[in-house]
Amino acid sequence: MATRQSTSKARATRHRAPQGGKRRPAAAAKTANLASVPSLEPPSPLAALEDVIEDERLRLMKAHSILSCATIAMEEGHLDERGPYYPAIIDLARDLIDETLRRLDSVKLRVFLQPLRDAQRR
Numbered sequence: 001m002a003t004r005q006s007t008s009k010a011r012a013t014r015h016r017a018p019q020g021g022k023r024r025p026a027a028a029a030k031t032a033n034l035a036s037v038p039s040l041e042p043p044s045p046l047a048a049l050e051d052v053i054e055d056e057r058l059r060l061m062k063a064h065s066i067l068s069c070a071t072i073a074m075e076e077g078h079l080d081e082r083g084p085y086y087p088a089i090i091d092l093a094r095d096l097i098d099e100t101l102r103r104l105d106s107v108k109l110r111v112f113l114q115p116l117r118d119a120q121r122r
Contacts (some may be wrong), residue, residue, distance in 0.1 A: 045115035056100045063096035074092065 043051070070089050102108075 017102050023077055030101040045119075049109070049112040049116070050111070052103070059096050059100045063100075066090075066093040066096070 042048075066089060070084075070086055070093075073083070074086060106113075
């Protein structure tokens with residue numbers, strides 16, 4: 001069982017300043033946190049479009065990974081009763097791809113593209 005002295009020594013190191021440096025004053029820490037707060041201004045149309053595209057790229061990468069794993073497992077003959085149910089795995093990848101197709105539809109992207117087209121005409 002731990003004694004009072006052994007646990008107090010373990011806790012004493014928990015709140016020490018990092019080696020070679022001092023703790024930041026509370027005011028400096030608050031200032032640093034305020035600098036990382038996102039602006040309340042809406043993102044530019046280009047930035048918003050880039051975010052949408054990046055989100056969809058990530059969704060497609062997930063689908064690609066799922067399909068790659070299923071392909072490898074099926075090629076190596078890991079088809080047994082204990083293994084995954086491959087139609088469900090492939091359905092999941094299909095759902096990810098369908099969602100990306102839906103979100104990248106030109107009608108949905110028009111909200112982002114129209115301001116860019118307007119700016120280009122100026």
